[in-house]
Amino acid sequence: MYELHVSAAQASQLASWAVLALGFGNIWAVPAVASFGARYTMIFGLAIFTGGFFWQAASESYDSLLAARIIGGLGGGVVESMGPMIVVILFPPEYLGRAMSVYTWSLGAGTVFGPLFSGYLIEGLGSWRFPQYLFGIMSALNMVGSILMFPEPIMNIRVRGEPPLFSAPDPSCGDEAPISKRGRETIRLENLGPERSVQDEQREFAAPPVPPGSWTNLWTMRSFFLRFTHHHPVSGWLSMAMAPYRMLAVPAVVLTVLLFGVSISTNIATSILVSLIFSKPPMLWSTDLVELFxxxxxxxxxxxxxxGGLLSDKMIASYTRRKGYHKPESALPLLLPLGIVIPLSTVLTGYGLANGWH
Structure with missing residues (x-):
């Protein structure tokens, strides 16, 4: 940041504001997916995210760089929030813990290898702009991959050539059709038992069968389209944007959000603090060495x-066998070690840095 003549505190704000923008980007994911579909939302978010990297690389002032970080974070937040949605679509409930652990590991690994690669690129090439170009190219490749390999998964999006859901030609898709032949869109807020749940909205409808020989046509139809309609009306943007926050009425969700948020914030704060301390006199460590932490x-x-993922699936499966119904909150005891280790490690890190243990 010597090139832009800013202090270490201002440099740290580049990370803080970007993370905050990621959070705000999540707000628009739900209404955008419902209105425009997951495919176009993903591509649009990746386009903003990619443009943000190239904007950062070309920035000539601190204000421009900060604005690029914020705008790029807003696009990245939309994409990031769609990961769990895709996991839920692809995996059955008994594998959700393991699938989500892979997704969460991927997010965390990105925060590890990104700064590490950046440090070595900056030291080797002598400019902080080169990592931004590299990440912009990687994000652009991701966007191209999404264009080619991410067909629209939201069943409420009807593209040209698809029959209405209630007029499916297969008679087995009537009122008594098995659940495997139906589509379902549900926002579940809290499990209250085997028979009752609090729900924002649930729709169940017959889904037209797809002949085995038409998967290529289905991929083409659901991937490359410009016009679409909705099988069912879409709620207002404001109500959909606020819908996820009603989940905060569930104690299990509040506890999980707090622990996850504390975990992320302490990791970011510790990373920034270590970078500031070790890069200043008398340590004067290079960027690549600092990022090895x-x-x-x-x-x-x-x-x-x-x-984590395997144990959570096992605990939920065990609870389901004993009680007769599915309850994700039965995996909450796994958060107890997390709630103990995070504060202790943070206090130990701060005490060690304050007393010169480094």
């Missing part, structure tokens, strides 16, 4: 990835 975070991610 992130490898310790990777070790914790690998341990959690191998244990």
């Amino acid at each position: 992130n490898l310790f975070v990777l070790g914790g991610l690998c341990a959690g990835f191998l244990i």
